[in-house]
Amino acid sequence: MSNRLALNTATGAETLYATADHFHGLEPQDIVARALSQAVAPLLSTNFRPRSAALLHLVTRLAPDIPVVWVDTGYNTPATYRFAEALTRRLKLNLQIYTPRVTSARRAAVMDGVPSLDHPQHGAFTQEVKLEPFARALQELAPDVWLTGIRAEQTDFRRTLGVVSRGPHGTLRVAPFFAWHVVDLEDYLYEHNLPDNDDYVDPTKVLDERECGLQNLGAGI
Template sequence: MNAMAKPILKESEVDKVNAAFKQMSAPARIKWLHAEFGSRLVLSSSFGLQAAIMLHLVSENAPEVPVVWLDTGYLFPETYQYAEQLIETLNIDVKVYQPKLTAARQEALYGKLWEQGEEGNNRYGLINKVEPMNRALQELGTDIWISGLRRSQSSTRADRQFAEQQKQTLKVYPILDWSDPQVSAYFYDQKLPKHPLESEGYATMGDWHSTQPVGEGESAESSRFGGTKYECGLHLDSGAQDFQI
């Protein structure tokens, strides 16, 4: 299916996924999605602290689903190394998407956007995250986006449903209801490698300039963007950013 032939999503698809997921395990959710929607699916991965879970679930239950990796050019060296390890270990089909402007060119034209307050950070997110993801969805001809968001990760995700519609894209979260102990148990049971920076106090993972280790008594949310926000722009409330525009 190409970009021109994509169906217009109906609200009933959101309801259908939300209803089905309530009674299913995460592996069953992945299998069901693939049986229902086939080539319309894509998984995004940041290769962050918990990325191995969704990558493993998809590789085991729907290996045909392509994986989009948004490489901002500002990831930690350890993240690049971890990504290569997971790609080789899980034998996944990864499509790397990068900003149209390199990191060096962005800084030459705009300076360090992440140091320029809300406006700069928003522009940074659009250039490095939102536009590449838009492009990935369009070029791959997909309109159902699987992500590993969980409600317990932040206050901005606490009220999400398993599926939500954002413009023409249906966003689906198969492990949305997983607790932190479930995450730890899955890593242990499946013998999945962990991100090397987890042992250094990082509770969440993003670009090197906007992610810090979590101090004593601090939350994971406080370790991103100097505590001013948690989301980079990809996972705001439905309709807040354009996908498949």
């Protein structure tokens, strides 16, 4: 990254952070538009979980070529892979897929597969299949603004973040649907005739209300 680009990136992200309070009460589309107006290198992340089509649709209407990062852990359901393929084609996503350095087949054959949530190796498993690939994506794509689908009602930790918060590697995390509820997302899908995925599994979280660590990266990896 050139010095000039680095300066512009920092300036745009810091402007967003300095005006973070102004985002509260805005509609998601206005949040995205304001974030994109300041971003130099925005990035959108997804996992193709239930109702994920809403954010993908909203953001790509305003920024069709935005890089969309998907960390494919290798443990997604067949339905999730089909959903990802269909939605990528429909929305013409600029999908950037990042995968673990160890395949799920190799892990199953020589590393005893997926450790249970209470197993001592579960933290290392999460680091290897999700956190490291996402960190790699951030290092390679060098975004200044990270658009994410997190919402306040999901976990106690996420509730503390707000619409705009500091993310990893100098990024600014922007959550357009932060104040929305599940029913709001479902209404959005219905209004725009978007498909959904009701067969999703995340072996790093297991429980819906549990953090895998991805959103805790603001403090470093």
